[in-house]
Amino acid sequence: MNPYWQETGALTRRWFRRLLRERMTLIFGLFQPMLWLLLFGSSFKNATNPLAFGTGNYFAFMTAGVVVMTVLNSGLAGGVDLIFDRETGFLDRLLASPIARSSIIVSRFLFVSALSALQILIILGTALLLHVVPATGLAGIGAILLVGVLLGVGLTALSLGLAFKISSHSGFFSLIGFITLPLIFISSALVSVETMPVWLKAVALLNPMTWTINAVRSLILHGWLWTQLVIVIGALIAFDIGCVTLSSRILRRAVG
Amino acid sequence: MTGMAGAVAIDISKLVKRYGSTAAVDGLDLTIQQGEVFGLLGPNGAGKTTTLKIMTTLLRPTSGTVTVLGHDVVADADAVRRLIGYVPQERAVDRLLTAREHLELFADLYHLSPAVAAPRIQEALRLVDLADRVNDPVGKFSGGMKKRVEIACGLLHDPKILFLDEPTLGLDVQSRSQVWNHIRQLKQRGMTVVINSNYLEEADQLCDRLAIIDRGRLRALGSPRELKRGLGGDIVTVSLEKAVAQPQQLRQALQAVAGVREVSVDGTSARLALARETGLSAIVEQVRQAGGELQAVHYTHPTLEEVFIHYTGHKIREEAIQ
Numbered sequence: 001m002n003p004y005w006q007e008t009g010a011l012t013r014r015w016f017r018r019l020l021r022e023r024m025t026l027i028f029g030l031f032q033p034m035l036w037l038l039l040f041g042s043s044f045k046n047a048t049n050p051l052a053f054g055t056g057n058y059f060a061f062m063t064a065g066v067v068v069m070t071v072l073n074s075g076l077a078g079g080v081d082l083i084f085d086r087e088t089g090f091l092d093r094l095l096a097s098p099i100a101r102s103s104i105i106v107s108r109f110l111f112v113s114a115l116s117a118l119q120i121l122i123i124l125g126t127a128l129l130l131h132v133v134p135a136t137g138l139a140g141i142g143a144i145l146l147v148g149v150l151l152g153v154g155l156t157a158l159s160l161g162l163a164f165k166i167s168s169h170s171g172f173f174s175l176i177g178f179i180t181l182p183l184i185f186i187s188s189a190l191v192s193v194e195t196m197p198v199w200l201k202a203v204a205l206l207n208p209m210t211w212t213i214n215a216v217r218s219l220i221l222h223g224w225l226w227t228q229l230v231i232v233i234g235a236l237i238a239f240d241i242g243c244v245t246l247s248s249r250i251l252r253r254a255v256g
Numbered sequence: 257m258t259g260m261a262g263a264v265a266i267d268i269s270k271l272v273k274r275y276g277s278t279a280a281v282d283g284l285d286l287t288i289q290q291g292e293v294f295g296l297l298g299p300n301g302a303g304k305t306t307t308l309k310i311m312t313t314l315l316r317p318t319s320g321t322v323t324v325l326g327h328d329v330v331a332d333a334d335a336v337r338r339l340i341g342y343v344p345q346e347r348a349v350d351r352l353l354t355a356r357e358h359l360e361l362f363a364d365l366y367h368l369s370p371a372v373a374a375p376r377i378q379e380a381l382r383l384v385d386l387a388d389r390v391n392d393p394v395g396k397f398s399g400g401m402k403k404r405v406e407i408a409c410g411l412l413h414d415p416k417i418l419f420l421d422e423p424t425l426g427l428d429v430q431s432r433s434q435v436w437n438h439i440r441q442l443k444q445r446g447m448t449v450v451i452n453s454n455y456l457e458e459a460d461q462l463c464d465r466l467a468i469i470d471r472g473r474l475r476a477l478g479s480p481r482e483l484k485r486g487l488g489g490d491i492v493t494v495s496l497e498k499a500v501a502q503p504q505q506l507r508q509a510l511q512a513v514a515g516v517r518e519v520s521v522d523g524t525s526a527r528l529a530l531a532r533e534t535g536l537s538a539i540v541e542q543v544r545q546a547g548g549e550l551q552a553v554h555y556t557h558p559t560l561e562e563v564f565i566h567y568t569g570h571k572i573r574e575e576a577i578q
Binding site: 011021085090098099 | 314334347348352353362369393406
């Protein structure tokens with residue numbers, strides 16, 4: 001077997017084994033997005049004006065928001081396991097073995113991508129039960145998965161970089177908590193930016209989450225808006241390259 | 257394996273590792289031979305772990321060179337990693353994985369084929385006496401068992417050199433002697449073992465040679481026996497059935513024995529500080545001639561603790577912390 005895939009495969013298997021043993025993390029990770037959709041969807045749909053969303057079904061509007069929010073959470077948590085590995089000394093064991101340093105990082109990308117894809121499918125499945133059928137069909141679901149994975153990789157890279165930059169795990173969790181909420185609430189995840197006050201709308205339009213959510217939302221509500229989709233995918237690839245470059249610089253300094 | 261004796265396993269030359277303005281390692285020169293159990297002994301913060309991490313490619317030196325079996329730890333890190341096993345100080349296990357899953361993971365990280373890995377995993381588990389607990393998550397294991405899982409992982413790829421950082425820190429007495437036995441077995445197989453310790457009994461019991469390190473520098477080097485002997489100052493205490501009539505005469509007679517540095521006679525006992533190792537028969541003879549009836553003779557070497565204080569000017573630990 002190719003040594004690179006042998007080591008990367010083994011590391012990726014480890015992340016899945018850990019997830020399967022951490023029952024609570026597994027259950028919350030898979031079903032929390034479903035709760036978002038069901039609970040918040042039910043409470044918000046009566047409090048909002050459907051005309052502002054371009055659809056009469058608030059669940060259909062919110063699905064894209066929940067998809068991107070979920071990837072945001074999983075991606076930003078992507079560095080957590082390595083913080084623990086560093087604290088227990090397990091990371092030193094991995095680094096003392098003859099593996100390519102990148103295999104640890106790539107194994108996290110594979111793990112977070114697979115997890116995000118699974119979460120997205122659960123969300124879309126739940127939405128389907130609420131009569132939300134993506135306008136772009138199966139190919140659209142593929143496109144949503146692609147957008148999700150591209151966003152997840154960049155965020156995971158960012159999280160890994162932060163994990164090595166910030167020395168304590170409590171500091172890391174505080175920072176993640178601090179950036180997650182504004183990224184979600186000052187975006188088009190739960191409400192259309194058109195209904196926001198002008199200043200908030202300006203901020204929301206600067207938030208990359210808004211653009212990603214809008215692209216996924218188009219795939220669910222409207223169909224193939226190619227220009228929008230290509231721009232977002234291009235931007236996400238640029239985001240990934242930027243995050244991976246930045247983080248590998250931090251990691252190289254941290255692990256020699 | 258005896259053919260390897262005398263060959264160099266690790267060569268450390270003018271090693272310096274600086275963090276900002278402080279030097280954790282400050283000009284270290286050291287050669288470790290193949291097949292020996294070598295101990296780096298020093299208090300916490302002496303630079304032992306830093307040195308070990310440089311030898312195991314986990315840290316880069318600020319200056320100086322380290323070669324492991326001829327491979328430079330910086331330029332040829334991957335070759336070094338293939339040849340060494342490393343057991344870090346912390347309980348470096350994944351509490352969610354089973355013992356077998358740990359070994360399977362490391363078999364893949366060392367690129368063993370499944371056909372090679374399977375018997376090695378069995379053997380490693382047998383060596384550390386964990387064969388009956390392979391499928392339990394390691395989180396449920398005692399400290400000693402976790403350490404044995406780590407040692408098994410470090411042995412899987414049949415390394416030429418095994419590094420252990422504080423191998424028995426925080427272990428109970430029984431687990432500690434079990435780990436020591438495993439290390440002795442490895443030495444018998446011809447493996448080179450490098451241990452970091454701030455635990456003097458461990459260094460004394462296990463190591464063929466010791467380097468006493470303090471504040472990033474080498475303070476003394478030798479076998480535990482050489483180091484203790486080198487200090488001189490063996491003490492002979494002679495206990496008598498009853499006090500002699502002429503203690504002053506006895507004192508002078510004992511003082512005249514070759515190798516005796518200082519004598520004090522006090523009632524029923526005489527204490528002799530030796531300048532070098534000295535036979536007991538001349539001492540016994542002098543006591544007899546002075547009319548003393550011998551009850552007991554005690555010969556004590558200086559302890560490694562005294563060696564440590566002699567070379568570093570302080571105790572290895574302020575208090576014995578377990």
